[in-house]
Amino acid sequence: MADAVVAPSLETKGEAMRDDVEPGSKSERAYASIKARIIEGSFSPGYRLVLAKIAEDLGFSVVPVREAIRRLEAEGLVTFERNVGATVSGIDPTEYLYTMQTLSIIEGAATALSAPLIDSVAVARARAVNAQMRECLDHFDPVRFTALNQEFHSILFEHCPNPHILDLVHRGWNRLAALRSSTFRFVPGRAKESVLEHEALLKLIESAADADTIEHAARSHRSATLDAYLAQASAPVE
Amino acid sequence: MADAVVAPSLETKGEAMRDDVEPGSKSERAYASIKARIIEGSFSPGYRLVLAKIAEDLGFSVVPVREAIRRLEAEGLVTFERNVGATVSGIDPTEYLYTMQTLSIIEGAATALSAPLIDSVAVARARAVNAQMRECLDHFDPVRFTALNQEFHSILFEHCPNPHILDLVHRGWNRLAALRSSTFRFVPGRAKESVLEHEALLKLIESAADADTIEHAARSHRSATLDAYLAQASAPVE
DNA sequence: GGGTAGTATATCGTATACGATTTCGTACAT
DNA sequence: ATGTACGAAATCGTATACGATATACTACCC
Numbered sequence: 001m002a003d004a005v006v007a008p009s010l011e012t013k014g015e016a017m018r019d020d021v022e023p024g025s026k027s028e029r030a031y032a033s034i035k036a037r038i039i040e041g042s043f044s045p046g047y048r049l050v051l052a053k054i055a056e057d058l059g060f061s062v063v064p065v066r067e068a069i070r071r072l073e074a075e076g077l078v079t080f081e082r083n084v085g086a087t088v089s090g091i092d093p094t095e096y097l098y099t100m101q102t103l104s105i106i107e108g109a110a111t112a113l114s115a116p117l118i119d120s121v122a123v124a125r126a127r128a129v130n131a132q133m134r135e136c137l138d139h140f141d142p143v144r145f146t147a148l149n150q151e152f153h154s155i156l157f158e159h160c161p162n163p164h165i166l167d168l169v170h171r172g173w174n175r176l177a178a179l180r181s182s183t184f185r186f187v188p189g190r191a192k193e194s195v196l197e198h199e200a201l202l203k204l205i206e207s208a209a210d211a212d213t214i215e216h217a218a219r220s221h222r223s224a225t226l227d228a229y230l231a232q233a234s235a236p237v238e
Numbered sequence: 239m240a241d242a243v244v245a246p247s248l249e250t251k252g253e254a255m256r257d258d259v260e261p262g263s264k265s266e267r268a269y270a271s272i273k274a275r276i277i278e279g280s281f282s283p284g285y286r287l288v289l290a291k292i293a294e295d296l297g298f299s300v301v302p303v304r305e306a307i308r309r310l311e312a313e314g315l316v317t318f319e320r321n322v323g324a325t326v327s328g329i330d331p332t333e334y335l336y337t338m339q340t341l342s343i344i345e346g347a348a349t350a351l352s353a354p355l356i357d358s359v360a361v362a363r364a365r366a367v368n369a370q371m372r373e374c375l376d377h378f379d380p381v382r383f384t385a386l387n388q389e390f391h392s393i394l395f396e397h398c399p400n401p402h403i404l405d406l407v408h409r410g411w412n413r414l415a416a417l418r419s420s421t422f423r424f425v426p427g428r429a430k431e432s433v434l435e436h437e438a439l440l441k442l443i444e445s446a447a448d449a450d451t452i453e454h455a456a457r458s459h460r461s462a463t464l465d466a467y468l469a470q471a472s473a474p475v476e
Numbered sequence: 477g478g479g480t481a482g483t484a485t486a487t488c489g490t491a492t493a494c495g496a497t498t499t500c501g502t503a504c505a506t
Numbered sequence: 507a508t509g510t511a512c513g514a515a516a517t518c519g520t521a522t523a524c525g526a527t528a529t530a531c532t533a534c535c536c
Contacts, residue, residue, distance in 0.1 A: 025320055025519065027308075051488070061521045063301065066489090070265075070305045074312035076402075082263060083488055083527045102402040109343045164314075164340040168406065263489065289518070299491045304519090321497050321518055 026060045031068035033058060038077055038088055039177040045090030049078060075171060077178055090179045093233065099179065100226040103172035108219030110157040110169045111201075112211040117159040123202055126155040130198045137191060142184045145191055149184070150177075152198060156205070156218070190228040197221045264298045269306035271296060276315055276326055277415040283328030287316060313409060315416055328417045331471065337417065338464040341410035346457030348395040348407045349439075350449040355397040361440055364393040368436045375429060380422045383429055387422070388415075390436060394443070394456070428466040435459045 034054065037043045049069060055062040069086050072078045079089040089095070129152045136145050150173060160166045184191050201221065204214050272292065275281045287307060293300040307324050310316045317327040327333070367390045374383050388411060398404045422429050439459065442452050 027519075028320075050486090052486090062488090063520055063522095067305055067308045070308045071312045074309045084529090085487065098400050098402045101400055102406070105343065105347045105403070162336050162339055164336045165343070168340070265489075288516090290516095300518090301490055301492095322499090323517070 025064070026058075027064035027067045030054070030058055030060070030064045031071055034065075034068055034072060035077065035174075038072075039174060043088050045088050045179065047088040049086040049088065051085070076175060088178065090175075096176075096179055097226065097230070099172060099175045100222065100229075103169070103176070104219045104222035104226065106165060106168045106172060107153065107157055107222060108215045110160040110162075110165050111153075111218040112215035113162060113165065114157050114159040115205045115211070115214050116208070117161065118156065118205055120206075122155055122159075123206055126152055127199075127202055129155070130195060130202070133191075133198070134195050137195065140188060140191065142188065145184045149194070156201070187225065187228040187232055189232075190225055194221070194225065197224070263302070264296075265302035265305045268292070268296055268298070268302045269309055272303075272306055272310060273315065273412075276310075277412055281326050283326050283417065285326040287324040287326065289323070314413060326416070328413075334414075334417055335464065335468070337410060337413045338460065338467075341407070341414070342457045342460035342464065344403060344406045344410060345391065345395055345460060346453045348398040348400075348403050349391075349456040350453035351400060351403065352395050352397040353443045353449070353452050354446070355399065356394065356443055358444075360393055360397075361444060364390055365437075365440055367393070368433060368440070371429075371436070372433050375433065378426060378429065380426065383422045387432070394439070425463065425466040425470055427470075428463055432459070432463065435462070 034043070034049070043049070051062045051065050051069070055065045058065070069078060069080065073080045073086065077089060078086045080086045129148055133145060133148045133152065136148065157166070157169055160169070184194075197217075198221075201214070201217055204217055272281070272287070281287070289300045289303050289307070293303045296303070307316060307318065311318045311324065315327060316324045318324045367386055371383060371386045371390065374386065395404070395407055398407070422432075435455075436459075439452070439455055442455055
């Protein structure tokens with residue numbers, strides 16, 4: 001399910017119609033593999049990525065691994081230092097702030113651009129997901145809630161006709177995932193409001209509200225989560 | 239001058255205090271070199287980037303060149319196809335549209351975030367650049383005008399405190415440069431309005447207008463250029 | 477005993493070599 | 507004459523090997 005957001009469009013282009021048994025070049029497989037492990041969390045922020053080690057694990061030489069890491073670097077998922085090596089980036093809470101702020105802007109725009117193209121069945125799907133989130137509020141499971149949240153927003157922005165913007169949204173979500181954020185673990189109080197705002201967003205889309213309104217709503221929705229996080233971060237004693 | 243926009247922050251990090259004679263790893267030098275040639279234009283869109291050829295030109299082996307191209311791919315400056323090779327991306331006019339739209343959003347946000355941090359001397363500098371642009375209107379030189387335009391906007395958004403957003407703005411401008419757009423060559427009529435809107439933007443910044451207002455103004459300014467381009471593109475017979 | 481120099485190890489950076497794949501041209505058959 | 511099949515050239519993909527650099531440890535000097 002995470003994959004819906006993970007793969008933008010760059011990969012899985014080379015073969016397409018081929019037997020799926022052969023995923024692609026080793027370089028790409030390394031890229032996908034490392035990226036997956038970062039997002040999934042088995043390579044957590046700060047983790048030291050040693051070329052030889054990874055190459056051995058995957059069963060091929062270091063060259064493809066180097067290229068993979070180069071790409072991940074350009075995407076911001078890993079940090080690289082000359083003659084020292086790569087580490088999974090993220091750690092920093094200010095990093096979280098920057099990423100969320102960027103995402104609020106990009107995702108807001110993507111959602112607004114996407115809105116006119118969302119048909120009623122997609123809205124229904126989104127509403128179903130939001131219903132699951134509402135149920136989830138009782139016996140609260142932050143990880144599941146975060147996953148559903150991602151799925152919900154994916155439905156809203158995925159129709160964005162501008163591929164660049166869409167790609168940037170995906171990257172933003174990937175970074176968040178890499179930051180080990182089941183965000184709502186940290187701001188459980190925010191979950192309830194979030195569900196309500198989702199419904200409001202859906203209403204706006206159904207009523208074909210103008211782009212500015214939708215963009216503002218989507219952006220505020222995300223900013224509010226960020227603010228909640230900041231508020232509880234500055235007063236962590238409870 | 240282009241460099242002000244070219245280098246985000248990833249490079250020139252490894253050594254910093256060293257003798258500038260040794261720029262960095264060959265991989266990075268290859269990256270910088272290819273990128274520069276794409277932006278400057280000697281590698282125009284569609285150009286076929288042959289690894290061995292480039293490696294020979296630069297005087298080193300193909301491995302660093304491969305890595306460089308991988309990074310450029312992740313940045314969107316080149317397109318890569320498995321077992322075929324890399325070509326400079328760009329060509330497509332819809333690509334221009336997407337890039338401009340994305341940039342309008344990102345740059346608008348960056349400018350708004352940057353605005354409160356712009357001191358009066360920076361405003362004065364921007365105004366001076368805009369004055370040069372005004373002069374430039376008489377004996378119109380699209381290339382020079384475009385360069386000044388970039389310098390002007392750089393001053394406005396460069397103080398943006400969110401490094402992610404800043405990086406995205408840089409990438410957007412790079413793509414535009416790669417698209418060989420001395421944009422104003424195609425929409426000379428837009429130049430005059432552009433200068434006026436610049437002054438209006440400066441006034442907003444000086445008067446410490448609220449973020450939404452500035453963001454909207456900056457975004458519209460760019461959208462208007464895009465619209466002008468589209469209008470003349472749909473009616474190219476004159 | 478603390479600090480500095482020197483060495484050892486781990487890891488990265490790059491070159492070279494060879495195998496794999498695609499593309500293009502040519503020849504043959506229909 | 508056209509289409510297909512085979513083969514050669516170009517180019518990419520990956521492995522292996524070795525040199526370069528940084529870090530950690532040890533020994534020596536003050």
